[in-house]
Amino acid sequence: MTRTAATDTHCPYCALQCGMRLDRARPGEVLERPEFPVNRGALCAKGRTAPALLARGVRLDGPLLRDAPGGPLRAASWPEALDRVAAGLARTRAEHGPDAVGVFGGGGLTNEKAYLLGKFARVVLGTANIDYNGRFCMSSAAAAHRRAFGLDRGLPFPLADVPHTGCLVLVGANPAETMPPAVRYLRELRENGGRLIVVDPRRTRTAELADLHLQPRPGGDLALALGLLHLVIADGLVDEEFVERRTTGFDAARASAMAHWPDRVERITGVPEHQLREAARMFGEASTAIVLTARGAEQHSKGTDTVGAWIDLCLATGNCGRPYAGYGCLTGQGNGQGGREHGQKADQLPGYRSIEDPAARRHVAAVWGVDPDNLPGPGRSAYELLDGLGQPGGVRALLLAGSNPAVSAPDAGHVSQRLRALDLLVVADLVLSETARLADVVLPVTQWAEEDGTTTNLEGRVILRRRALDPPEGVRSELWVLRELAARLGVVEGFPAEAEAVFEELRRASAGGDADYAGIDYARIAAEDGVFWPCPTPEHPGTPRLFLDRFATPDGRARFAAVTHRPAAEEPCEEYPLYLTTGRVLAQYQSGAQTRRVAELNAAAPGPYVELHPGLAARLGIADGRPVAVTSRRGRAVAPARISGAIRPDTVFMPFHWAGAGRANSLTNPALDPVSRMPEFKLCAVRVEAVDA
Ligand code: SF4
Numbered sequence: 001m002t003r004t005a006a007t008d009t010h011c012p013y014c015a016l017q018c019g020m021r022l023d024r025a026r027p028g029e030v031l032e033r034p035e036f037p038v039n040r041g042a043l044c045a046k047g048r049t050a051p052a053l054l055a056r057g058v059r060l061d062g063p064l065l066r067d068a069p070g071g072p073l074r075a076a077s078w079p080e081a082l083d084r085v086a087a088g089l090a091r092t093r094a095e096h097g098p099d100a101v102g103v104f105g106g107g108g109l110t111n112e113k114a115y116l117l118g119k120f121a122r123v124v125l126g127t128a129n130i131d132y133n134g135r136f137c138m139s140s141a142a143a144a145h146r147r148a149f150g151l152d153r154g155l156p157f158p159l160a161d162v163p164h165t166g167c168l169v170l171v172g173a174n175p176a177e178t179m180p181p182a183v184r185y186l187r188e189l190r191e192n193g194g195r196l197i198v199v200d201p202r203r204t205r206t207a208e209l210a211d212l213h214l215q216p217r218p219g220g221d222l223a224l225a226l227g228l229l230h231l232v233i234a235d236g237l238v239d240e241e242f243v244e245r246r247t248t249g250f251d252a253a254r255a256s257a258m259a260h261w262p263d264r265v266e267r268i269t270g271v272p273e274h275q276l277r278e279a280a281r282m283f284g285e286a287s288t289a290i291v292l293t294a295r296g297a298e299q300h301s302k303g304t305d306t307v308g309a310w311i312d313l314c315l316a317t318g319n320c321g322r323p324y325a326g327y328g329c330l331t332g333q334g335n336g337q338g339g340r341e342h343g344q345k346a347d348q349l350p351g352y353r354s355i356e357d358p359a360a361r362r363h364v365a366a367v368w369g370v371d372p373d374n375l376p377g378p379g380r381s382a383y384e385l386l387d388g389l390g391q392p393g394g395v396r397a398l399l400l401a402g403s404n405p406a407v408s409a410p411d412a413g414h415v416s417q418r419l420r421a422l423d424l425l426v427v428a429d430l431v432l433s434e435t436a437r438l439a440d441v442v443l444p445v446t447q448w449a450e451e452d453g454t455t456t457n458l459e460g461r462v463i464l465r466r467r468a469l470d471p472p473e474g475v476r477s478e479l480w481v482l483r484e485l486a487a488r489l490g491v492v493e494g495f496p497a498e499a500e501a502v503f504e505e506l507r508r509a510s511a512g513g514d515a516d517y518a519g520i521d522y523a524r525i526a527a528e529d530g531v532f533w534p535c536p537t538p539e540h541p542g543t544p545r546l547f548l549d550r551f552a553t554p555d556g557r558a559r560f561a562a563v564t565h566r567p568a569a570e571e572p573c574e575e576y577p578l579y580l581t582t583g584r585v586l587a588q589y590q591s592g593a594q595t596r597r598v599a600e601l602n603a604a605a606p607g608p609y610v611e612l613h614p615g616l617a618a619r620l621g622i623a624d625g626r627p628v629a630v631t632s633r634r635g636r637a638v639a640p641a642r643i644s645g646a647i648r649p650d651t652v653f654m655p656f657h658w659a660g661a662g663r664a665n666s667l668t669n670p671a672l673d674p675v676s677r678m679p680e681f682k683l684c685a686v687r688v689e690a691v692d693a
Contacts, residue, residue, distance in 0.1 A: 007468035013447035023470035060444030062474035086488035092397035102395030105132035106402030107333030110453030117344025128379035135382035141329035150552035166286030172296015175416025176205035220269035225309035227265030237284030239318025249560035308561030338456030351513020381677035390421025412665035569593035569671030576685035594655035608662030635666035
């Protein structure tokens with residue numbers, strides 16, 4: 001590849017995948033790339049400071065090994081580290097069977113890495129047990145999307161549609177902190193005369209921008225959506241023609257919604273009836289309307305049904321399958337979309353194919369050159385896989401890439417114990433994360449600026465990160481690691497270390513699947529600044545807007561979910577009288593493994609805190625800035641109080657980016673959604689008390 005001085009690439013963090021430019025002559029600096037349409041040059045502090053992690057001393061620069069349990073990690077050569085990993089995986093397989101070996105991936109891995117990780121698990125290890133941290137991200141939205149539309153793409157339309165809708169509802173989404181360059185779309189919406197409704201238990205920076213802020217109790221989003229559907233029906237705002245022509249199942253959905261009358265919904269959610277009526281009118285009378293959910297609505301044991309209820313509201317009002325209207329999910333992780341399309345999810349094969357579909361198995365097996373009968377079936381979902389580590393019948397040797405569950409998993413204290421119980425833990429990461437510190441072998445890997453690869457942003461736009469800088473001598477890409485491990489385990493072909501070669505195979509594996517990338521190649525992505533899937537042939541223009549003519553169901557019609565409200569897995573009680581909800585702050589990202597190492601970001605967001613209402617603080621005798629303990633049935637966290645009128649008096653909030661005493665996920669509840677297997681991160685019952693410093 002010929003390299004010019006400045007190279008076009010994308011931010012390593014969130015799903016907006018902002019375009020940026022790097023110059024080999026100025027490796028510590030990020031340059032704007034105003035022509036990239038999604039962010040038009042704007043970057044948040046995380047993207048602007050991303051090169052800080054390229055520096056030596058911050059990141060890993062050679063493999064590490066632990067010689068004995070409890071002993072220290074020491075430097076090792078690549079051959080020694082890889083030999084240890086291969087021998088450990090082979091031994092576990094031989095002694096306990098292939099499903100005793102597990103793989104845990106990440107929503108930040110490129111499409112090529114996610115694809116090859118899935119192939120490695122199924123072809124080389126022969127294990128069913130591969131899943132990834134994206135299960136903790138958008139899996140409820142994905143499940144609801146598939147149930148309603150027959151296809152899951154986070155946004156079925158480009159972000160550029162948002163300013164042109166009549167009414168936008170953001171549910172449990174705070175883009176002003178999580179993806180600030182996207183706020184431009186909200187401002188343009190308001191300038192165009194569109195209305196913005198924000199649903200959030202906290203008055204966030206995004207809620208400050210809204211025409212109407214609904215502030216339900218945590219866990220109230222499902223009842224709220226049903227209450228709005230009730231009012232839309234009662235006010236005669238149903239688009240009968242659309243419902244008749246393009247949907248099925250409305251009668252059952254209507255019956256369910258009619259059982260959620262306004263004063264009942266006010267009692268469940270705490271949102272006053274007059275606000276419900278105002279929201280229903282704004283939404284139902286708008287020329288077009290969009291609902292976007294994020295983790296606040298989705299990370300619940302009823303997340304799939306909650307998203308289903310919001311989709312039902314869109315369908316009833318005819319706000320799907322036409323421009324400037326529809327339901328979408330604001331995906332979180334950088335490649336949360338692509339990461340779930342190409343085979344690192346327990347139930348999926350590349351191209352968003354079901355691993356249980358015989359035709360899908362035959363297609364992928366032919367590309368991989370294996371017998372379809374030898375492909376494993378579906379394995380355990382992310383939390384179930386972690387919960388079973390080291391247990392009878394569970395995984396005993398785990399290869400983990402691009403994830404930090406010791407901080408980011410629910411009930412993280414328990415998950416850390418399970419990680420310690422493994423016979424072999426191998427972590428591939430660019431920094432010594434809290435999970436890497438528990439590992440027997442740590443493999444240092446390249447980062448975004450040092451490698452080629454594609455990701456798929458929250459719009460379904462496949463984009464290209466180009467290698468702009470050279471990695472340190474002791475660092476390798478995950479693709480190279482997988483090739484070396486496969487060879488040591490007896491598979492010498494089919495694991496190229498070059499990203500473009502992997503993508504070419506991915507194209508063939510995805511061909512004919514829901515997420516069809518067959519018509520996309522690196523040159524085309526670079527020339528067009530991204531291509532929207534499905535794109536089945538090189539001549540196909542790509543698909544920025546889905547469902548305009550038909551939905552992806554067998555009969556082409558969208559399906560109403562017809563769901564009903566139910567309580568959370570854990571509601572407040574005498575012993576644990578408050579709700580805890582968790583989330584992100586502007587200057588940190590996910591488990592913080594990367595952003596906590598960036599001085600500018602740490603200065604802006606130096607540590608955890610417990611946000612609570614002034615009335616609650618006064619009742620509990622808690623002063624601003626003083627330490628408080630938050631206790632749930634699973635654990636305890638201690639952090640300074642931050643007193644704020646922006647939160648409900650019955651709820652406390654903790655950001656989840658930190659390890660140690662302030663680890664929010666010491667408290668969270670791993671109760672799972674029955675469809676998506678999403679844990680209930682966003683709600684558990686706690687008690688709060690002042691403690692000594
Ligand atoms: S909004 Fe997301 S993609 Fe854009 S710079 Fe910030 S973290 Fe990176």
